[in-house]
Amino acid sequence: MVVAFAILAAWELVTAAGVVGFRRPIYNALSLVANMLGLAVLFLILNAQFLFAAQLIVYAGAVMVLFVFIIALLNPVSDVSLGRTGNEWIYGLVFGVIFAALLGGLLVNRGLTGRQGTATPEAISAVGNVQAVGAALYTKFLFPVEVTSVLLLIAAVGAVYLAMRRIR
Amino acid sequence: MGELKLRPAPFPTGRAAGPTPLNALGDNVLTTTLDKVINWGRSSAIWPALFGLACCAIEMMGAVGPRQDISRFGSELFRASPRQSDLLIVSGRVAIKMVPVIRQVYDQMPEPKWVIAMGACASSAGMFNNYAIVQSVDKIIPVDIYLPGCPPRPEALLDAVIKLQRKIRGEPLVKRPA
Amino acid sequence: MNRWSSALPDDALVQRIGDRFGAGLQESSDFRGDLSVVVKPEVVVDLARYLKAEEGFDYLLYATAVDWPARDPRFTVVWEVRSLAKQARIRIKTTTAMPDPHVPSLTSVWPAASWHERETWDLFGIKFDGHPDLRRILMPPNWEGFPLRKDYVSFGEPVIFSDQKLEGLEPDAIRG
């Protein structure tokens, strides 16, 4: 397990670097896809099979495809290379280093203490992963789920408005 | 313009099987057997390009039709993309305007590739001894098999394909009864 | 009877054209039931308008030209139109001379003339004034010469017989 996690972590780091590092947009997007793939596998080794599938179906399979679509459509023949303009990257570097130092320092000094939730692998396997997710969604988080539906409705209205061709 | 020159030589033909990856290894028992197997595969799965020009294209379709059924030879998969085809059947007269197109299609086909000049027009301009028609397609691309007829019957095309298969396998084109 | 002469001749039609265009109408003939009028280039468009609007010739069959190198003017340009209602047909001819042969275009009257006139330009080199899109249609755009002119040599190749067999190029068809 540890070996698998180490490999995945490395994979995640490399692909994440690819997301920001590549010069051609399509490679950035594809790195993100690869990153999400790794994330899905991480879910899998955490016994969250449903999340694994959802991550792949929704993010890798639908959302990122559209990203790639748009990138490819905008420059199907030759990619626009993102040149480095100005020196924004310095800011990025500075903030990144500060953030990393902060995180690292805290990690070394105090340690990150989390709290074990109720959904242990044993508890999940007692009812089944998908069933556990379903039960949680439709009891404990019923209200957020419903709010999500409203959110999606409004988002759909907005998207339709922005994309619609009007004939008066 | 009107001067009639003696015809130039057609492209050299006789590239029986095209390059195989084993050519570099030289001849020995193993490679020749392998060559035979590969050539058997190539000759049994000739996918023509979906490329019709004129009258002969109709008879080419006829060869696909149920009466003749070129699929028996594994050749009914007419590929629309030249990159996936092995055989270019130049089926009909080639107008001067068409020359670059044919050349491009031929160039896009991956090796090994073969050409059948189907019908009198493609092989030798046939009756169109005039300004508009390329006098034989072998001036543009190398031709492996010439097929006379105007247009040749579908059976004749099958005959040409069989002869091409023999050529690929390195056998004599015309087998006479002993 | 000869079934091919199927146009219904309308003698009065030539009369009416003559009345209307006077000297513009140079000649008219009725050969094997095909009615032709030869007019001056200047009146072609007017004649066409008249034929379409008042005589009901709504359908253009073709436009072409004939090259008579010995004659002057050298080219005869032909449009043939038909009235679907009256089942009548008339051939409009006009002439034009070298070195810059040009006649008015009838695309404004019968849009169907467009490609036919382009073809005539392509093969005869006759310009049609007022054609919206006069460029080569059958030959490649960079072609030189006008193939259907009589002085254009239709170069080809002679048929090969045994005395022209290529020496030393006998292919090695039988491999191995």
Next chain:
Amino acid sequence: MVKNDVRTQESFGPEHEPEAEWMELNMGPHHPSTHGVLRVRLKLDGEIVRDADADIGYLHTGFEKSFEDKTYTQGITFSDRMDYLAPPINNVGFVGAVEKLIGVEVPPRAQAIRVIMMELARVASHELWLGTTGLDLGVYSGFFYAWRDRDLALDLNEAYSGVRMMTSFTRVGGVAWDLPDGWLEQLQRFIDVMPSRIDDFESMLTNNPIWRQRTEGVGVISGEDAIEAGVTGPVLRASGVNYDVRKAFPYCGYEQYDFEVPVGKNGDCYDRYRVRVAEMRQSLRILQQAVDSLPGGPWLTSDRKVALPPRSELSKSMEAVIHQFRLVSEGFKGPVGDVYAFVESPRGELGFYLVSDGTNKPYRMKVRPPSFCNLQSLRKLVEGVLVADVIAIMGSLDFILGDCDR
């Protein structure tokens, strides 16, 4: 569905892109759906066609120039190869022009044989059209059924003339050969079997919702527009104009046969399909009548100025041999003049404009090819349709590039 709401399906998507951003798609000359070597340059706004420029000439063969070098008899072989889907009709049209120029009588049996061959060619041509257009739209088996049935017609061609396609069966003043023995029975079998084969096609396509979706309301052209654009044949008739050369200007004795001219209403691809299928049935009707009422007698005129003597005379009569020598070596001369003769090909009115200067060769032979004239309307038809519809429209026009480019 709320019909009168302004925001119907078409109103989605971005606003019209500016013309500069239209994508230019080059279809052909090597493209599977162009039926040969047509090149169409499409300007696309998304998937919507905004403009189409048909670039023809990739099969330009110089027929009109070649005609000028050949005698009238030799020219028959050239006429075959223009519209290679209906060579007999070309043969008849060509000799029609010559006969009109010279003024030859054609015996009734020759007329009937011509009609039979022409209608066979029409059936075969429409069959092929059904097969290939179906294949373009994805009806895979239809292509094979069409070929199976077309082969029957070609067998008849072959039995009569010796070859499947380029029959060259006409001669000035008649036809080259009499019908061989057993041919009429073979034709009768063909006439008997074809209706059920056409029924099969109709059961596959006519009511098939996918087929109707693909063809109904696609490529609509009104009758007036069609006439304006110079369209003839089934395309014109599908637009509701009842014009068929066989009815309007009967030739080869078509006035003796009882048949109807199928006419469409909407002028869309579906109507063109219906018209062609109905024409096949009418052709079979004509064939049946021709078989039933086939006159006897000679099949070639006895006018020795234009027709070769019968072969049986050659061994007996020296005069016949002299005729043979003179006709073959010199041919026959026509009077000075110009004529236009036209027939109904499966694609529309096929006309031959023949100018003679009194020699034994055509001085100028202009062909009015129906495909050329029909193809001219493509630009009008495809404006505003989807790319996929261009396939259906091009298929429905049934153009033959050999006919179009000559």
Next chain:
Amino acid sequence: MAVREVLMGPVYILRALYTTFKHNRRPIVTIEYPEMQKAVPPRARGKHILHRYADGLEKCVGCELCAIACPVGCIVVEAAENTPENRVSPGERYAKRYEINLLRCIYCGMCEEACPYDAITMGPRYDLADDHPDKFIAVKEDMLEPLSASVGDTAVPSGAPSAQPVARKW
């Protein structure tokens, strides 16, 4: 969308499917070519045949009518005088050289029709494909009927496949 389309659409699609399916019962129409061959009709226009009389003399008298009639010009005939010691044809002259470029020929049958003596006819063979244009130049010997096989002035040479599909060996 019309109601009819929604309700009847599946029915029509099933009908189309049935139409193709019922072809399973119909016989296979393919004639498997190299082994079997469709009957070639008597008028078939394939590779030319130069005929002989029953006594073995060639029918061709070298009159060149076929070469004149040929729309392609793919026939060349050179005549020579018959001499008593070298009698090739019954007439005064015979074809010393008779060549047809089969690649260029369009198999229209004009030569057959032009020949006053039935010396040249179109034969049944069409399996002529080969790999070099020069191999298609048929000289007289390639087309001349074998001596033993010439029977009268029939247009159908005995070398033709019979009118039934038969097994055929190459």
Next chain:
Amino acid sequence: MNIDLSGIGLDYGTILPELIVVGTAIAVLTLDLLLPVARRRWLPAVTVVGLLAALVASLPLWGQNRSAFGDTVVGDSLAAFFNVLLIVITILTVLISPRFLRAFDLDYGEYYILLLGATAGMMLLAAATSLMTIFLSIELLSISLYVLSGFARAAQRSQESALKYLLLGGFATGFLLYGMALIYGATGSTTLRGIAAMVTAGSGASGNVLLLLGIGFLSVGLAFKASAAPFHMWTPDVYEGAPTIVTTFMSVATKSAAFAAIGRVFIATFPSLATRWYFPLALIAIFSLFIGNLVAITQDNLKRMLAYSGIAHAGYILLGVLPGTAVGFSASVFYIAAYAVMNFGAFAVVTALGAGGEQTADINYWRGLFYRRPFLATVMTIFMLSLAGIPPTVGFFAKLFVFQALVNAQIWAPLVVAVVMTIVSFYYYLRVVVMMLATPDEAVAEKPRVGISTSGVLGAAALATIALGVFPTTVLDWASHAASLHF
């Protein structure tokens, strides 16, 4: 397995106002589909009726404490107070909308749907007691506002502002969500009640890095929504580019809802960590005061000026949160109400003028407005004075209460900054008033009337500004009651 819903507290009464608003949105959506174009004017009417119904439905929540749906949402006085406030703002917005929309050819039904969606999100945010609900309601309001900012599709400025808002908003949402994830990781609960229990019970809460980082990220996300510096960068551009009517709505409503959430998170959930979050929050407040007021001085564009003033006001409101007490928060709540009225009024004047087809953006436009538009200039003056905090307007008392709370809590440094900055702010607010009083350059032209509903709305807002200033105590009582947060 069977799903048991008995334990999660299905209480539709709690969310009845939100339900009504969402229901109205769906009704408008349906009507928009069915109504012919000529009958579009029914849409605002339906919207207003629905909002009024929601307003009525909010009143019973006053004084209640109904936690529902597994602690994800609560119906209490704070929720009721903000419900009423937000609904009133929305109603006022809807009332002045049609004229503006017609003027710019934006008269589409989606406007009302999105407006209702945003309102529902804000109301939910005020009532949310779970990290999930907070996140979803913020997304609901944000997505509606993203689209509304770009509502003028033909205008490039509008598109640009929408894109900026979307990108920066997405960035902020990322922070927010990350913070929530960390908090969940630290406490194992998503409800504020559960988190609070865990934080109070756990001894090491104040040293829990995970938790503190989470709170930090969470506050970044919320500060972005409240457009407090230094997370304000989007504000001027978006306010300027978005259609003025949208700016009017979001400048007021978003801020209100965001502060409701800030109150719930910081004051009710993490009181025990006050020492930890006091300093960053104070820093944010001071930053906001500085940047908002100082940059506003330099602005020649009225919409940008108001945007920066909004940032400054965010600072004032945040000051009330700093003491971490209900009393302090009640001052904030009062300030929010006051700010809502006066800022809405100020933008509404701009909207009213803009709907007449006038280029109101440049400050020079306002020169001599008194002579052209006496009514509009008068109410604008009132709003400007109130924003500056000059008695007897409500702005003065709002500031006063906040300062008082700071004094009570012995918080001096921010107070000093606030007072100084208040004086600075006089310059740019009064500049507008002076401009309007100046003699015009050209002759007075006859201008189209602004319409009854607009005049009514403006008049009401101006009256409220004065009336609340004269009688502030009632509202203050309500605010105190609302701010007495308990779960």
Next chain:
Amino acid sequence: MTLELIVITLIKTAIVVLGLLTGFAYLTLFERKVQARLQQRPGPNRVGPFGLLQPAADGLKLFFKSSSAPAGRDHFLYLLAPAISVIAALASFAIIPVSGPGDLNLFGHRIGWYVMNVNIGILWYLAVTSFGVYGIFLAGYASNSKYSMLGALRSSAQMISYEMALGLSLVPVFILAGSLRLVDIVNAQRTWWFIVPLLPAFFLYLIAGIAETNRAPFDLPEAETELVAGYHTEYSGMRFALFFMAEYINMIIVSSIATVVFLGGWWGPFGILPGPWWFLLKVVVLLYVYVWLRATLPRMRYDRLMALGWKSLLPLSLTMMMVTAVVFVAAQGKA
């Protein structure tokens, strides 16, 4: 995870991959033969007895064919795309139980009739195929050709759209079976195959499945007459064969899932055949339907296709889902 489990899984994977590759090869022959018979002709019959060596010849030829590649392509993606397609296709089969009930006892090891029996079941298939879209899309993108690009766009849009209907049409099955595990689903069909109560869902699944695999009458991405060869226009040789492989393996998988989910998997009436044979028989029947449709129906137009997916199949699937749920709950309440 024991070593034994790993070894057994690897062996099973190898068997499945080999089986699928053989299945792909003979599916091409099957298609050609079946279609030929529908068209009254014999089909490939000269390469080996009954043409049985035809796939071998095709494979051999493609393998030794040089690959011509378009100019201006994206080298890395051009090579990556076919690999993605094939891997996604092969991976999908992992969840499908070929036979049962119970495990196979072999040399003392208990071996399931599947590569893995995960509790997300069908979701695995959906997840993996949704990744397969990249193969097709990148192929079109990397080829630097308009036809490829159009084909790729159409194909990916079509796959994404129909994935919805595909997934939703399976939900009624989950409701009835109460599990996503395919083994459980098959076991739930011991007496009644789910096609009996869920006939509409079966047809919805079939239509969506055919569209998902880009087969006729939904074969727009490869519509020869419109787009030459769609996204793989510029591919040749073995790389092209990989796309072909992916398409045919996907056909096998869609048929297999239909078999498992609706047609009772390995259960057959009267128990006359062992489980795997029943499974195979059902899959072959479905594949025959695939070929039959392709031989008969015209291709749909792209906009109609999308409209069918979004406006007909999706609402119908949702309706089917709701109706099933309501009926199920009502029946439970009564019981």
